[in-house]
Amino acid sequence: MSAHALPYRPHNHQACVTQALADARSICQQQNVRLTPTRERVLELIWQSHKPLGAYDVLAKLTSEGHNAAPPTVYRALDFLQQQGLVHRIASLNAFTGCTHAGEHHTGMFLICRACGNVLELTDASVSTAIQNAANAEAFRAETVTLEVAGLCPGCQAEKAV
Numbered sequence: 001m002s003a004h005a006l007p008y009r010p011h012n013h014q015a016c017v018t019q020a021l022a023d024a025r026s027i028c029q030q031q032n033v034r035l036t037p038t039r040e041r042v043l044e045l046i047w048q049s050h051k052p053l054g055a056y057d058v059l060a061k062l063t064s065e066g067h068n069a070a071p072p073t074v075y076r077a078l079d080f081l082q083q084q085g086l087v088h089r090i091a092s093l094n095a096f097t098g099c100t101h102a103g104e105h106h107t108g109m110f111l112i113c114r115a116c117g118n119v120l121e122l123t124d125a126s127v128s129t130a131i132q133n134a135a136n137a138e139a140f141r142a143e144t145v146t147l148e149v150a151g152l153c154p155g156c157q158a159e160k161a162v
Contacts, residue, residue: 009155017047020098024086027103031084038062038069042077043098046087051117052095090119092148097121107131113153115160120153 024043028035035043046053051063055074062069065160078096081087087096088108097110100121106129111120127147135142152160 005021016098017044020047020086020102023102024084026083027084027086030103033080033084036077038073039077039080041067042074043081043086046081046096049097052090052093052097052119054093054095057095088121088146090148091146093117093119110146110148111153112150113156114147114150115156116150118153150160 021040021044024035024040041062042058045058049057055071058078059069059071059074062074078087078089082089082096084102085104086099086102088099088110089096090110090112091126092112097119098106101123106123109122109124109127111122113119128145131145131147133141
């Protein structure tokens with residue numbers, strides 16, 4: 001496992017976290033659902049990590065901060081965040097990552113680095129359309145689509161080349 005922990009694309013990470021939390025508050029207000037302090041903190045922890053976090057990773061962070069959280073509390077918070085479109089579950093990692101397109105109906109497409117564990121959410125209308133067209137050709141009504149692609153990120157490719 002590589003020590004490489006930078007995101008795929010350099011950016012102001014704190015600005016990302018701040019924007020994600022602001023978007024979450026707005027989306028929850030529009031949907032008339034409650035973003036409790038625990039739900040908000042779980043979302044913040046997920047966004048603060050460049051790598052997807054599992055439920056027990058979130059629980060460990062909450063516990064280290066002095067929260068008296070139990071696994072069901074974390075799972076309920078993650079379920080809520082997923083239902084509101086604020087996080088995605090990466091099935092192959094059994095972990096969660098913040099949604100970079102919160103509030104928009106979209107196909108979840110992810111590049112997952114098998115060396116460092118970083119995940120990048122992609123948006124590509126042509127891929128989404130191709131999946132929808134293939135489903136339609138089979139008279140299948142797709143409700144949720146998540147595409148996970150494993151490989152090596154640019155940083156880990158560079159490390160391997162050395």
